[in-house]
Amino acid sequence: KAGVTQTPRYLIKTRGQQVTLSCSPISGHRSVSWYQQTPGQGLQFLFEYFSETQRNKGNFPGRFSGRQFSNSRSEMNVSTLELGDSALYLCASSSLDIRETQYFGPGTRLLVL
Amino acid sequence: SQQGEEDPQALSIQEGENATMNCSYKTSINNLQWYRQNSGRGLVHLILIRSNEREKHSGRLRVTLDTSKKSSSLLITASRAADTASYFCATHQYSGGGADGLTFGKGTHLIIQP
Numbered sequence: 001k002a003g004v005t006q007t008p009r010y011l012i013k014t015r016g017q018q019v020t021l022s023c024s025p026i027s028g029h030r031s032v033s034w035y036q037q038t039p040g041q042g043l044q045f046l047f048e049y050f051s052e053t054q055r056n057k058g059n060f061p062g063r064f065s066g067r068q069f070s071n072s073r074s075e076m077n078v079s080t081l082e083l084g085d086s087a088l089y090l091c092a093s094s095s096l097d098i099r100e101t102q103y104f105g106p107g108t109r110l111l112v113l
Numbered sequence: 114s115q116q117g118e119e120d121p122q123a124l125s126i127q128e129g130e131n132a133t134m135n136c137s138y139k140t141s142i143n144n145l146q147w148y149r150q151n152s153g154r155g156l157v158h159l160i161l162i163r164s165n166e167r168e169k170h171s172g173r174l175r176v177t178l179d180t181s182k183k184s185s186s187l188l189i190t191a192s193r194a195a196d197t198a199s200y201f202c203a204t205h206q207y208s209g210g211g212a213d214g215l216t217f218g219k220g221t222h223l224i225i226q227p
Binding site for chain 1: 143146148153154155156157158161201205214215216217219220
């Protein structure tokens with residue numbers, strides 16, 4: 001099976017702009033989670049989607065949002081970008097059978113100038 | 114907030130030696146996982162150990178779990194240059210809606226010297 005794919009891989013934006021990142025899970029996986037990784041805060045959970053519904057959310061401001069489509073593909077959006085949003089954004093998918101194990105994509109590296 | 118804290122933060126050993134890294138966590142868990150990350154790329158799942166297990170093996174990996182001390186260790190035997198990576202322990206927080214996202218530690222950066 002193909003792994004988790006994320007697009008774009010690299011992105012440069014300026015403060016105040018918004019950005020949309022995309023994630024395609026492993027075929028058959030219906031759960032998609034998003035994480036932010038920064039040198040200072042490490043890996044932090046953003047939110048999880050399952051069957052087009054946000055099931056869980058981490059401690060991030062409302063500028064961070066996401067959605068999931070009927071084919072399980074997911075997007076996350078960050079509005080009014082701040083310098084501190086520069087990070088590696090990782091998407092992960094999991095199956096119903098082994099929900100705890102997550103399969104990660106290569107990430108989207110976002111730089112906010 | 115960080116649930117797991119890895120120790121040491123960085124470890125440099127010679128190829129062929131064994132590498133041991135530790136993880137401590139704060140709250141009760143159902144399972145603990147270890148992931149590897151190569152140079153700022155995506156994470157790769159290595160092994161999952163459940164709270165009722167004390168030790169688990171997978172190839173050159175050996176994981177132990179001590180729930181009384183809220184700690185886990187990852188041992189990589191006969192290390193190779195390709196093992197150079199950052200290693201993270203991770204746990205799930207469980208709420209009424211099921212498992213929340215994974216909570217990761219800061220990671221141990223392992224360098225294998227040729």
